[in-house]
Amino acid sequence: MVAQLSKYDVQIEVVTTLPNRYSTFSTKAKAYEKSENVAVHRIALPSHKSGMLDQIKAFYAYYKQVKKLVKEEDYQLVFATSSRLFTAFLGAMVARQKRIPLYLDIRDIFVDTMGDVLPRKVAFVVKPFLSVVERYTFSKAQKINLVSGGFKTYFKTRFPDKTYRWFSNGIDEEFLKTDVLNSNKEDMAKRLIVLYAGNLGEGQGMHKIIPELAVATSNKLFFRIIGDGGRKQALMSAVEGFNNVELLPPVSRTQLVAEYQNADILLLHLNDYAAFEKVLPSKVFEYAATGKPIWAGVGGFAAEFIKNEVCNSAVFSPCNHTMAIERFDELELIQQPRQEFINKFSRSNIMQKMAEDIIETTNASSH
Structure with a gap:
């Protein structure tokens, strides 16, 4: 996506994490990189073993660093890609703070999944809270991309007034x-x-x-x-x-x-x-x-x-x-x-079309 967006006359700031998915595997990457019109910040997270508590700690560390990094910056649009709801939620918070459009790229239905995966008693307690976070997050979005056509009914039922896109995953x-x-x-x-x-x-x-x-x-x-x-x-x-x-x-x-x-x-x-x-x-x-x-x-x-x-x-x-x-x-x-x-389904082709849509959304918001 960044490669496709970088072809346009825009400045792109990427805030992500250093590779951290598994405690048993890590790859090296620079904490900060800058090219002509792209800056990449990679935030170090505590090592974790994919447990729920570990992931909460990791996200909180990420949340604090992101808020600090973007505090004084001036943006025209926030793009957040998320299989986990709270990454999208963080994007929504930044967009609200900056009073700019939010473009969400959604790869999973977090609330739905947690309702199935968590033990019934835990899900009963947690799901109402997650639903509130979900409503806040998606209510702030100007456009929502759904990578699976299977998500259509879930999102259109809950957020019928939103503009949707259907750029799927692709082949790297x-x-x-x-x-x-x-x-x-x-x-x-x-x-x-x-x-x-x-x-x-x-x-x-x-x-x-x-x-x-x-x-x-x-x-x-x-x-x-x-x-x-x-x-x-x-x-x-x-x-x-x-x-x-x-x-x-x-x-x-x-x-x-x-x-x-x-x-x-x-x-x-x-x-x-x-x-x-x-x-x-x-x-x-x-x-x-x-x-x-x-x-x-x-x-x-x-x-x-x-x-x-x-x-x-x-x-x-x-x-x-x-x-x-x-x-x-x-x-x-x-x-x-x-x-x-x-x-x-070449990813480069799909991402090119998505990049054009993001630029169009950015330009529309600046007029």
Whole structure:
């Protein structure tokens, strides 16, 4: 997005964090960078393990630093991209303080998700508070971009007078410049490599699907799981002693591309919660760009999207290992280019259109 916006005659200030998602993996980045018309501030956060309390502490540290950084600055528009409600909330606060337009890019329905994921008693206490924060946040926005068409009913019912955009997730350049490598299966008795790479939290529910799949396919499939998150320990305990499951820590994007190349099948899974029937995981796009078969345990909008847009994919109901095994036979175990998908969902193309919309919103507000 910044690359596309920087082509215009504007000054862009980005306030984000230093890489911090996992306590087990970090990458180096400068705390401050400045180019011709882009300044990037990266705020250091305390290391965390994806637990709720850790994330609250991390956000509070971010909140304090952002408020300090922007206090004396003069802006024409605030753009906030958020899978977590409070990042959008912070953007709304800054926009209100500066009396300028707010453009929100929404990647998850936080209140809906928390209502499903949190224990019932906790959700009963927390959800009313979150709903107030949500109303405040979205009431301040001039435009709201929703990355999933599955979000439409939720937001249009609650905020019918808002202007919406539908710029989806896309495929990053790293995943468009890959060569095919042959898998080395000598140490795995020629079993097919099924790769999952991503977060291992409650939302993904890998601890609910991998153990059953691994037992049922022990002579046929080898599961390589790369990532970290709040439910990794539960998964580790559930597959302890298995000879066809390997758990690895998070890796860099360069290493990730190599892992995709070496895999036979790419696995995607979301937990069996109603809230996840509205989402469209960004992982779909990078998986699809590889041309590898995709085995996806998703429902709702994501299931329909994959069936309609991604060839050589097999979709099964979340947490249903019996159905997963049945659908596995639908996959062709070949690498199959998806050029039409790539042309349609290249992130650079999507971000260019979004950048034009942001500039239009900024110009409209200055007149």
